[in-house]
Amino acid sequence: MTLNLNDAQSPVIEPEIHSQSQREWGKIGLILLVFAFFAVILVVPVIYVFVGAFSNGLAGFLRTLSSRxxxxxxxxxxxxxxxxxxxxxxxxxxxxxxxxxxxxxxxxxxxxxxxxxxxxxxxxxxxxxxxxxxxxxxxxxxxxxxxxxxxxxxxxxxxxxxxxxxxxxxxxxxxxxxxxxxxxxxxxxxxxxxxxxxxxxxxxxxxxxxxxxxxxxxxxxxxxxxxxxxxxxxxxxxxxxxxxxxxxxxxxxxxxxxxxxxxxxxxxxxxxxxxxxxxxxxxxxxxxxxx
Known part of the structure; x- marks a missing residue:
């Protein structure tokens, strides 16, 4: 009777690969969550402020900065x-x-x-x-x-x-x-x-x-x-x-x-x-x- 080493190792290797894949997806998910948090809290409001500052064009922006x-x-x-x-x-x-x-x-x-x-x-x-x-x-x-x-x-x-x-x-x-x-x-x-x-x-x-x-x-x-x-x-x-x-x-x-x-x-x-x-x-x- 011969023992197939590939058959013996595959049940062990496959769960390890699956677990490693889950960890990688978990890291990616956490990174995306951090980026999304900063986008909502910081990036989007800053962009909105800059858009509002130039809502009337550069002339309106400079008019505010030149006011007394x-x-x-x-x-x-x-x-x-x-x-x-x-x-x-x-x-x-x-x-x-x-x-x-x-x-x-x-x-x-x-x-x-x-x-x-x-x-x-x-x-x-x-x-x-x-x-x-x-x-x-x-x-x-x-x-x-x-x-x-x-x-x-x-x-x-x-x-x-x-x-x-x-x-x-x-x-x-x-x-x-x-x-x-x-x-x-x-x-x-x-x-x-x-x-x-x-x-x-x-x-x-x-x-x-x-x-x-x-x-x-x-x-x-x-x-x-x-x-x-x-x-x-x-x-x-x-x-x-x-x-x-x-x-x-x-x-x-x-x-x-x-x-x-x-x-x-x-x-x-x-x-x-x-x-x-x-x-x-x-x-x-x-x-x-x-x-």
């Missing part, structure tokens, strides 16, 4: 970004260095305070600012004594923008500082470097990409801040209206083309920050290759 209201909103937004981002970078670096390099009581509490803008609504953040700096606010007597107006003016917008972007730099830099440790910094100090020299020549190069990512996130949040600014600014056209408020106001006034055109500008500004990041990465990588 839009230019005032753009100027105010850029001013808020110019104030908020540097202050958040300085605060984020200082907080990250203290939290990552020092052990002290209240460290957990400080981390919780830094994360506070992540956990509360921007509207609530705006109400907090009003309760402090508004006409009925806790600090109003002091503000009146020095003749300083915060709410319904640019200082309030700047404060709301700073509050919204406060955590990003610190939260990007802290894990990197904890990972690299203090050995290189201690070695630099042993060789005679001052604290300032150690920071610029040792610490900062080690955290440069985390810092850049934090700056990008802070800038994007500053440009897109809406809820808290809507509370503290009063949305006065040409005076306290940022680009995000201009989008909301235009859409509410049935100027959908103007709202979409401004949304395209905001998207372009956000894309510009990513392009700058890519350019910096390319330049730095090129310098490393040259060296």
């Amino acid at each position: 209201e839009f230019l005032n909103a753009l100027r105010l937004t850029l001013m808020a970004v110019a104030v908020a981002v540097p202050l958040n970078v300085v605060f984020g670096l200082c907080a990250a260095l203290v939290i990552a390099r020092k052990s002290f009581r209240g460290r957990t509490f400080l981390l919780s305070v830094i994360d506070l803008p992540f956990s509360i609504s921007p509207v609530v953040a705006g109400l907090m600012l009003v309760s402090l700096y508004g006409r009925q606010g806790l600090l109003n007597p002091v503000l009146q004594a020095i003749d300083l107006r915060i709410i319904f003016s640019f200082p309030g917008i700047a404060l709301a923008t700073i509050l919204g972007g406060m955590p990003f730099v610190a939260r990007e830099v802290i894990p990197v500082l904890e990972e690299i440790g203090e050995e290189e910094e201690e070695a630099a100090k042993t060789l005679g470097a001052s604290s300032w020299q150690t920071f610029w020549r040792v610490t900062l190069p080690s955290i440069r990409w985390a810092l850049i990512y934090g700056i990008i996130l802070t800038t994007a949040r500053a440009m897109g801040e809406f809820g808290s600014i809507a509370i503290v600014s009063s949305n006065l056209i040409g005076r306290t209206q940022t680009l995000t408020l201009f989008v909301d106001s235009s859409y509410r006034n049935y100027d959908s083309q103007g709202a979409f055109a401004t949304a395209v500008v905001l998207a372009g500004l956000a894309a510009l920050t990513l392009i700058i990041k890519q350019v910096l990465e390319h330049l730095y990588g090129h310098r490393l290759k040259v060296k």
Whole structure:
């Protein structure tokens, strides 16, 4: 009696092939599901915004961008970004260095305070600012004594923008500082470097990409801040209206083309920050290759 090896192996091989085929189809199905999700959530809305921005042609798009209201909103937004981002970078670096390099009581509490803008609504953040700096606010007597107006003016917008972007730099830099440790910094100090020299020549190069990512996130949040600014600014056209408020106001006034055109500008500004990041990465990588 002879045993046919092909007949003996085929019942085992066929289920394995079938199981492998099922796994491949499962992977393809998951990939298609991810693409479909992003298409519905991101791609289609973005395309719709761009189509709406040019619904009246290029002339209509440029008409919105050349209007006095839009230019005032753009100027105010850029001013808020110019104030908020540097202050958040300085605060984020200082907080990250203290939290990552020092052990002290209240460290957990400080981390919780830094994360506070992540956990509360921007509207609530705006109400907090009003309760402090508004006409009925806790600090109003002091503000009146020095003749300083915060709410319904640019200082309030700047404060709301700073509050919204406060955590990003610190939260990007802290894990990197904890990972690299203090050995290189201690070695630099042993060789005679001052604290300032150690920071610029040792610490900062080690955290440069985390810092850049934090700056990008802070800038994007500053440009897109809406809820808290809507509370503290009063949305006065040409005076306290940022680009995000201009989008909301235009859409509410049935100027959908103007709202979409401004949304395209905001998207372009956000894309510009990513392009700058890519350019910096390319330049730095090129310098490393040259060296």
